Amino acid sequence: MRLVLPNPGLDLRIPNYEDLEKMEKEDGDRPKWDNKVQYILTCVGFCVGIGNVWRFPYLCQTHGGGAFLIPYIILLVLEGMPLLLLEFGIGQRLRKGSVGVWRAINPYLTGVGIASMLVSLLIGLYYNTLIAWIMWYLFNSFQGPLPWTQCPLNDNRTGFISECQQSSTVDYYFYRVTLNASASITDSGGLQWPIVICLLAAWTVICICYIRGISTSGKAVYVTALLPYVVLAIFLIRGLTLKGAMNGVKYLFTPDVDELMNPTTWLDAGAQVFYAFSLAWGGLISFSSYNPVHNNCMQDAVMLTITTGLTSIYAATVTYTVIGFRATDKYDTCISENIRMLLNGFELPEDSITASNYNAALHHLNSSNPDTVFGLDIKTCDMQKLLSEGVEGTGLAFIVFTEAITKMPGSPAWSVLFFIMLLCLGLSTLFGNIEGVVVPLKDLNLFPKKWPQEALTGVTCLVSFIICLLFAQQSGLYWVTLFDNFAGSIPLLTIGLTEMIAVVYIYGIDRFNEDIKFMIGKKPCIFWQISLRFTSPLILLVILVFYLVTQTQQELTYLVWDPDYDEFPTLASVPYPSWINVVIFVLAGIPSLVVPVYALCRLFFVRCKKKMKPEKDINQI
Amino acid sequence: MLEKILLLLSLSFSVAEELCKPGVGEAYKVRFSIKTALGDQAYPWNKNEMFLFRAALAFAMRDYTNGEEFGVSDVHPCNETPRVSFWFVVTRPNNTELVDKGTVEMAIKKSRNRINGAFLLTDQTLEFDGIYPTLAAPVSPDTPPWLIVFGVVMGAVSVGIIALLVYPLVQRKLKKNMDADDEDSDEETGVKTAENGANDGIYNSTFSDDERFTQM
Numbered sequence: 042m043r044l045v046l047p048n049p050g051l052d053l054r055i056p057n058y059e060d061l062e063k064m065e066k067e068d069g070d071r072p073k074w075d076n077k078v079q080y081i082l083t084c085v086g087f088c089v090g091i092g093n094v095w096r097f098p099y100l101c102q103t104h105g106g107g108a109f110l111i112p113y114i115i116l117l118v119l120e121g122m123p124l125l126l127l128e129f130g131i132g133q134r135l136r137k138g139s140v141g142v143w144r145a146i147n148p149y150l151t152g153v154g155i156a157s158m159l160v161s162l163l164i165g166l167y168y169n170t171l172i173a174w175i176m177w178y179l180f181n182s183f184q185g186p187l188p189w190t191q192c193p194l195n196d197n198r199t200g201f202i203s204e205c206q207q208s209s210t211v212d213y214y215f216y217r218v219t220l221n222a223s224a225s226i227t228d229s230g231g232l233q234w235p236i237v238i239c240l241l242a243a244w245t246v247i248c249i250c251y252i253r254g255i256s257t258s259g260k261a262v263y264v265t266a267l268l269p270y271v272v273l274a275i276f277l278i279r280g281l282t283l284k285g286a287m288n289g290v291k292y293l294f295t296p297d298v299d300e301l302m303n304p305t306t307w308l309d310a311g312a313q314v315f316y317a318f319s320l321a322w323g324g325l326i327s328f329s330s331y332n333p334v335h336n337n338c339m340q341d342a343v344m345l346t347i348t349t350g351l352t353s354i355y356a357a358t359v360t361y362t363v364i365g366f367r368a369t370d371k372y373d374t375c376i377s378e379n380i381r382m383l384l385n386g387f388e389l390p391e392d393s394i395t396a397s398n399y400n401a402a403l404h405h406l407n408s409s410n411p412d413t414v415f416g417l418d419i420k421t422c423d424m425q426k427l428l429s430e431g432v433e434g435t436g437l438a439f440i441v442f443t444e445a446i447t448k449m450p451g452s453p454a455w456s457v458l459f460f461i462m463l464l465c466l467g468l469s470t471l472f473g474n475i476e477g478v479v480v481p482l483k484d485l486n487l488f489p490k491k492w493p494q495e496a497l498t499g500v501t502c503l504v505s506f507i508i509c510l511l512f513a514q515q516s517g518l519y520w521v522t523l524f525d526n527f528a529g530s531i532p533l534l535t536i537g538l539t540e541m542i543a544v545v546y547i548y549g550i551d552r553f554n555e556d557i558k559f560m561i562g563k564k565p566c567i568f569w570q571i572s573l574r575f576t577s578p579l580i581l582l583v584i585l586v587f588y589l590v591t592q593t594q595q596e597l598t599y600l601v602w603d604p605d606y607d608e609f610p611t612l613a614s615v616p617y618p619s620w621i622n623v624v625i626f627v628l629a630g631i632p633s634l635v636v637p638v639y640a641l642c643r644l645f646f647v648r649c650k651k652k653m654k655p656e657k658d659i660n661q662i
Numbered sequence: 663m664l665e666k667i668l669l670l671l672s673l674s675f676s677v678a679e680e681l682c683k684p685g686v687g688e689a690y691k692v693r694f695s696i697k698t699a700l701g702d703q704a705y706p707w708n709k710n711e712m713f714l715f716r717a718a719l720a721f722a723m724r725d726y727t728n729g730e731e732f733g734v735s736d737v738h739p740c741n742e743t744p745r746v747s748f749w750f751v752v753t754r755p756n757n758t759e760l761v762d763k764g765t766v767e768m769a770i771k772k773s774r775n776r777i778n779g780a781f782l783l784t785d786q787t788l789e790f791d792g793i794y795p796t797l798a799a800p801v802s803p804d805t806p807p808w809l810i811v812f813g814v815v816m817g818a819v820s821v822g823i824i825a826l827l828v829y830p831l832v833q834r835k836l837k838k839n840m841d842a843d844d845e846d847s848d849e850e851t852g853v854k855t856a857e858n859g860a861n862d863g864i865y866n867s868t869f870s871d872d873e874r875f876t877q878m
Contacts, residue, residue: 180808180815191800199794235808242812245819252826388743391697495827 045549054145055135058559064136065334071136072255072331079259081341083328086266086469087319088349091171091438094466097317098357099433100309102293105300112301112310114350120580121314122346123572124537126565127544127553128320129338132329134556138480139323142330146548152639153539154481157323159632160532161477164322166505167524168474169247170512171435172467173239175460177219178439180239182456189214190447208610211444216518216602219439223515224603226523227618230515237513240506248502250468251475254494255331258472265469270352272462273359279455280362285372289365290358292428304587311584316529317349321536324473327480337561339569360437367445368427375422379403386417434525435518438463475501519599527625531592532632534585539636541578550574597621681760682740684749688760690767691791693747699787707746711781712739718777719770723752723761726769731755767793 056064074080101109135142140154181188192205192213200206205213216222223230250261280286300306319325329338373396380394383406394402407414430441446455479501482488488497512520544553550573558564565573600612682689692715697704705711716737723732732755742748752761770777770793778788785795 177808180811183811184803184807186801194797194799198796198799200797238812242816242819245816245823249819249823249826252823257826384745385693385747388745388747390744391695391746 044546045551046547048147048547048549051146051548054148061134061136061334061559073333074255074331075259077336079255079262080328080332080336081344082262082266083255083259083469083472084325084341084345085348085352086262086466087324087328087473088317088345089266089269089352089466090317090319090470091463091466092313092317093349093353093356094360094463095434095437097313097353098293098360099437100313101357102361102429104303104306104309105297106292107294107296108298108300109306109310110354112307113314113353116307116311116314116580117346117350119572119576120311121318121320121349122342123569123577124315124320124541125318125325125342125345126339126569127541127573128325129329129342130553130557130560131544131548132326133332133334133336133338133560136330138327138330138484139477140481140484142326143543144484146543149640149643150539150543150547150636151643152636153536153543154323155485155639156532156536156632156635157321158478158481158485159635160528160536161322161324161474162505163524163528163628163632165471165474165478166509167512167521167528168467168471169243169505170236170240170509170517170521172464172471173236173243173509173512174219174435174439175463175467176242177235177239178443179457179460179464182453182460185453187443187447187452187456188218189443190452204604207604209444211440211447212610214443215435215439220518221515222518222602224601224605225615225618226516226519226599226601226621228516232510232513233515233517236517237510240509240513244502244506244509246468247471247475248498251472251479252495252498254479254498255328255476258476262469262472265465265472268465269462272458273356275458276455276462277355277359277362279449280359280366283362283366283449285369286362286365288369288424289361289363289428292365292425293357293361308584308587311580312530312534312588315533315537315581315584317353318345319470319473321533321540322473323477323481327476328473335560335562339557339561339565363442363445364428367441367448368424368430370445370448371427372422372424375420379419379422382417382419383414386413519601522599523621523624524628528628528632531585531588531629534581534588535633535636538578538581538585541573541581545573545578597625681753681758682738682749682751684741687751688763688766689749689751690763690770690793691747691749693745693789693791694781694783695787695789696746696781696783699783712742714780715739718773718780719750719752722769722773722777723766726765726772771796 101113131142131146135145137145138154139157140151143150143152143154189211192201192210194200195202202213204217208216219233219235221230221233249257250265251258315321329336332338376396376399380396380399383389383394383403384391387406387410403414403419442459443456446452446459449455475498479497482501483497488500511517514520544550550570553573554564554570597617598614599617601615603609603613603615606613684691694707696707713734716734716739719737720732720734723736724730732752736753736755737750738753739748739750752766753759754761770790774785774795778784781788
C-alpha cells in the first residue's frame with residue numbers, strides 16, 4: 042500500500058542509518074541500560090501493574106469465566122502486540138522520548154507527545170494515591186492483631202460503634218479510619234493527616250528510585266518487578282491449602298460460552314488489553330530509546346505479550362483462591378448463625394441440626410411452624426452471591442482481601458506480604474509513568490538546560506505531591522474514582538489511534554519496515570503488516586467509538602459511603618454535581634484535544650511568520 | 663399434724679413454682695451451649711450440673727450483697743428445655759420474697775467470670791438473656807506501630823537521597839585534588855603527553871545539530 046501522506050523534511054529531522062551506527066559506537070550522553078535484563082524487567086514491571094490483580098480477575102469472572110480468555114488472548118495478539126512493536130520500534134529508531142519522537146516525525150504531531158505527557162501526569166497523580174493507601178495498610182500490618190479485625194467500642198462500652206456494627210470491621214477501617222470519607226464529592230472536609238504522610242512517603246520513594254533516571258530505577262526494578270512473582274507464588278501455595286479455595290477457582294474459570302456473543306465482553310477485553318500494556322503513556326517509547334540500535338524489538342514485543350497474558354491468568358488464579366476461601370468462610374458462618382437461631386428459637390438440643398442436615402431441618406420446621414421461623418428472620422446463605430461480592434478495584438484489595446487475611450493464621454505476615462506485593466506492582470508501573478512525564482518536560486525545554494536529572498525528578502515529585510493533596514481530603518476517594526474513570530480511558534484510546542495512524546500513514550509503513558530490517562535484520566512478516574495497517578487501528582477505532590457512545594449515554598453517578606443512607610452499608614449511588622462536567626472536560630477532553638489544537642496553532646504561527654517574512658524583505662530593499 | 667406438714671410442704675412447692683414464671687417479673691433466662699464450647703469434651707447436662715448452677719448463683723448473690731446468706735434453695739429454676747436453657751428466679755434467704763432483676767443482674771455481672779469458669783464456658787456460650795457482657799476494649803499501644811514503620815522507611819529513604827546527592831560531589835572534589843597533584847607532578851617532569859582521547863573521538867553533543875528538530 043502506497044498510501045503515505047506528504048511529509049517534507051522528514052529525512053532532515055531524523056538521524057539516518059550512518060548516524061545511528063556512529064552513535065552506537067560512541068559514548069553519547071544519552072542514558073543507557075546496563076544490560077538487557079534491566080530493560081525487560083522495567084517493561085514487564087511497567088505493564089504488569091495493580092490492574093492485573095484487581096481488574097483482570099473481575100472482568101474474567103463477570104464475562105464468562107474461562108471463556109473470557111478467548112477474546113482476551115485474541116485481542117492481546119491482534120491489538121496489543123502490534124502497538125507494542127510500533128512503540129518499541131519507533132523509540133529505538135528515533136532515539137528520543139515521546140515528544141521528541143512525534144516532533145521528529147512531523148512537527149505538527151508534537152501534540153501527541155504533549156497529550157501523552159498530560160495523560161501520564163494525571164494517571165500518575167491518582168495512581169500514587171493508591172500507592173499511599175497501600176503504604177498505610179502496609180505500615181499498619183506490623184502489629185498483631187491487625188487493626189481492622191476489631192471495631193472500636195461505643196461510649197458506654199456495651200457494644201460497638203453503630204457504623205462499624207452495621208457494616209463490618211474492614212469496611213469501617215477503610216472508609217472511616219483510613220479515608221474518613223465524607224458523604225459526597227462536594228463535601229471536601231479537611232485533610233486526612235495519615236494520608237498526607239503516606240503520600241509524602243510515596244512520592245519520596247518514587248523520587249529516590251528515579252532520582253538519576255533509569256540508572257537508579259533500573260536497579261530498583263530488580264526488586265519491584267521480581268518480588269510480586271515470588272509473593273504470588275507464596276500466596277498460591279497458601280491459597281490452595283485453604284478451605285474453599287477450589288470453589289473460587291472453579292467460579293473463576295467456569296466457562297459461559299454465551300458471554301462471547303455479548304459485545305461488551307469483547308469491548309472490555311480490548312480496553313483491558315490496551316490499558317494493561319500501558320500503551321500511549323509515552324513510557325515505552327522512552328525506554329526503548331535507551332536500547333542499542335540493533336536490539337531485537339520484535340522479539341521483545343512478543344515476549345512481553347506472552348508474559349503479560351500469563352501473569353494476568355496467574356494473578357487471577359491466586360486472587361480467586363483467596364476469594365473462594367473468604368466466601369466459604371462467610372457461608373459457613375452464615376449457616377452456623379442460622380442453626381444457632383433455629384436451635385434457640387425452637388429450644389432443640391444442640392446437635393440436632395448440623396450443616397449437613399440444615400436444609401432438611403429448615404424445611405421441616407418451616408412447614409410445621411412457619412410463623413416462628415418467619416419471626417426468627419433467617420437469612421438465606423448464598424454462596425454464589427458471596428463469591429461475586431465487591432471483587433474489583435479498591436474493594437478487592439482493601440476490603441475483601443484484608444478480611445480474608447484476618448482469617449488466615451499468622452495474619453500480620455500475610456498482610457505484610459500482600460501489601461508489599463501491591464506496592465512493588467504499583468511502583469514499577471510508576472517508574473514508566475514518571476519517565477513519561479519527566480522526559481517530555483525535558484524535551485519541551487520547560488526546565489532550564491543546566492539542571493541535573495536529580496533536580497528535574499525532585500521538582501516533578503514535589504509539584505505532583507502538592508497537587509495530590511487533593512486526594513488527601515475526605516472526599517479523596519471520589520476524586521480518585523473520577524480520575525480513574527475519565528483520565529485513563531478516552532484520552533489513551535485517542536492517542537493510541539493517532540500513534541498508529543501517524544506511524545503507518547505519516548511516517549510511512551514502508552519506511553518503518555526498512556527501519557526494522559536495519560535494526561534486527563529482517564522485515565516484519567505479513568501478520569505484522571496487516572495488523573499494523575488495518576486490524577489494530579480498526580479495533581482501536583471501534584473501541585473508542587463504543588466508549589464515547591456509552592459514556593455520553595450514561596448518567597453520571599458515583600458511589601458514596603453514607604452512614605445515613607437507608608440501605609447502608611451498601612454504597613449509595615448519587616448523581617454528580619453539575620460542575621463535575623468541567624472537571625471531566627479537563628481530564629478527558631484537554632489531553633485528547635491537544636493533538637488537533639497544537640497542530641492548528643502551529644499552522645497559524647507558521648503562516649504568520651511567512652506573512653511577516655516577505656514584508657521584512659521588502660523593508661530591507 | 664401430719665396433714666398440716668403435708669399442706670405446708672405442698673404450699674411451699676407450689677409457691678416456689680409460681681414464683682418462677684418464664685418471661686414475667688423478676689425471672690431471667692439462661693442458655694448453655696456446652697457442645698459448641700467443648701466439642702468432644704462436653705459433659706452431659708444433668709441434675710448435678712443444675713445444682714452447681716444454683717450454687718454458683720448463690721455465691722454470686724452472697725458476693726454482691728456482702729454476706730447475705732443465700733443458699734442453693736434460694737435459686738428456683740423452671741421450664742428446662744432439651745436445648746439446655748431455663749428460667750430462674752432468686753428469693754431472699756429465709757423467705758419467699760423475690761430479689762429484683764436489677765440486683766440479680768449486678769450480682770451476675772460482678773461474678774460472671776467465676777460462673778463461666780465453674781462450667782468451663784465463656785460469655786458467648788453461657789448466655790444470660792438481657793445481660794450483655796462488658797466488652798474488652800481493643801488493644802491500642804501507646805505509639806502507633808505504623809508511625810514507627812513510617813519513621814524507619816522515611817529515614818532510610820532520606821539517608822539514601824542525601825547519599826546519592828552528596829556522593830558525586832565528594833567524588834568530584836577528590837578527583838580535583840588528584841588532578842591538582844597530577845598537574846604538579848607533570849610540571850615537575852616537564853613533559854606534556856597528550857594522551858587523553860587522541861585516538862577515539864568523544865561524541866561531543868554541544869556541537870551536535872540541535873537545530874535538527876524544528877522549533878514551534
